[in-house]
Amino acid sequence: MAMSATVHTCLQDAGVEYETVRHPHSHSRTETAETAAIPGDRLAKTVLLEDDQGFVGAVLPSTHHLRLPKLWDQTGRRLSFAHESEIREVFKDCEVGAIPPVCTAYGMTTLMDESLSAQPDIYFEAGDHETLVHMRTEQFLRLMEHAEKGRFS
Numbered sequence: 001m002a003m004s005a006t007v008h009t010c011l012q013d014a015g016v017e018y019e020t021v022r023h024p025h026s027h028s029r030t031e032t033a034e035t036a037a038i039p040g041d042r043l044a045k046t047v048l049l050e051d052d053q054g055f056v057g058a059v060l061p062s063t064h065h066l067r068l069p070k071l072w073d074q075t076g077r078r079l080s081f082a083h084e085s086e087i088r089e090v091f092k093d094c095e096v097g098a099i100p101p102v103c104t105a106y107g108m109t110t111l112m113d114e115s116l117s118a119q120p121d122i123y124f125e126a127g128d129h130e131t132l133v134h135m136r137t138e139q140f141l142r143l144m145e146h147a148e149k150g151r152f153s
Contacts, residue, residue, distance in 0.1 A: 002126070002127075002128060002130075002131055003020060003126040003127055003128075003131055003133070004091075004093040004094050004100065004126065004127030004128075005093055006093055006094075006100075006102070006105050006106060006127075007094075007100045007102060007105070007126055007127050007133070009105070010102045010105040010143075011102075011133070011143070014142060014143050016135060016139040016140075016142055016143050017135060017136070017139050018133050018134060018135040018139065019133075019134050019135070020126060020131055020132065020133060020134070021036055021038075021123065021131070021132040021133075021134050022130060022131055023035045023036040023130060023131075023132065024130070025129050025130050026129050026130075027097075027129070028097075029043060029045050029062040030062070032062075032125075032129070032132070033062060036123070036132055038123050038132075040061070040062050040063040041061045041062070041063045041064075041115075041119060042061070042119045042120075042121060042122055042123055043061065043062040043063075043122075043123045043124065043132075044059050044060070044061065044062070044101050044116055044122050044123065044124040044140075045059070045060060045061070045062040045099075045124075045125075046058065046059050046099040046100060046101045046103065046124075046125075047059075047060070047066050047081070047099075048081070048082040048086070048087050048090065048091075048099060048103075049071075049079040049080060049081060049082060050079065050080060050081075050082045050086065051077050051078055051079050051080065053077065054108060054109075055082060055086070055090055055103075055108045055109075056075075056077070056079055056103070056108060056109045056110070056111060057099070057101065057103030057106075057108055057109070057110045057111070058071065058079075058111045058113070058152065059101040059103075059110060059111065059112045059113065059116070059144070059147065060112075060113035060115070060116070060152070060153040061113070061115055061116060061119075061153065064113065064115065064153035065153060066152060066153060067152050067153060068080075068152075070150075070151065070152040070153075071111070071150070071152040074150045074151075074152060075111070075148075075150075084096060087099065090106055090108070091106060091127075093127060094125075094127040094128070095127065095128050095129055097129065098125040098126075098127055098128050098129050099125060100124055100125055100126060100127055100133070101124050101143075101144065101147075102143065102144075103147075104146050104147070109148065110144065110146065110147035110148070111147060111148050111149075111150060111152070112144050112147040112148070112149050112150075113149075113150065113151060113152055113153045114149050114150065114151055115151070115153060116137070116140070117137065117141065119137055120136070120137060121134065121135065121136050121137055121140075122134070122135060122136075122137055122140040
């Protein structure tokens with residue numbers, strides 16, 4: 001599949017510097033980090049959440065666990081995990097499980113865990129299970145400038 005058109009357009013519009021990293025097809029984030037030979041805490045994962053106000057993408061290191069109560073406290077919203085069918089509907093140009101962190105490009109609020117800021121560089125899914133986007137952290141923070149920041153992992 002390669003990079004989704006939405007991700008490509010978002011990266012171009014943001015004017016950020018990045019490279020793509022191809023890797024063997026993977027079935028999990030742990031496998032992605034292993035096959036791409038990158039530290040798991042530098043691989044950003046995106047979790048789709050929802051409530052009666054709509055969808056929200058939560059972005060955090062792949063080695064961390066989302067702490068919903070912390071997120072509820074920080075957002076004042078009672079978010080829950082979206083169903084796979086909803087993920088397919090929202091991220092139409094991405095494979096299931098390969099959600100990119102640029103949720104604003106898909107018309108929703110993005111929440112970013114601040115722990116990603118401590119990494120020297122960041123990798124994330126480009127929309128499939130064989131391509132990662134890699135960039136320096138300052139470029140990633142520029143890309144995520146409209147994301148709400150917090151500590152929820």
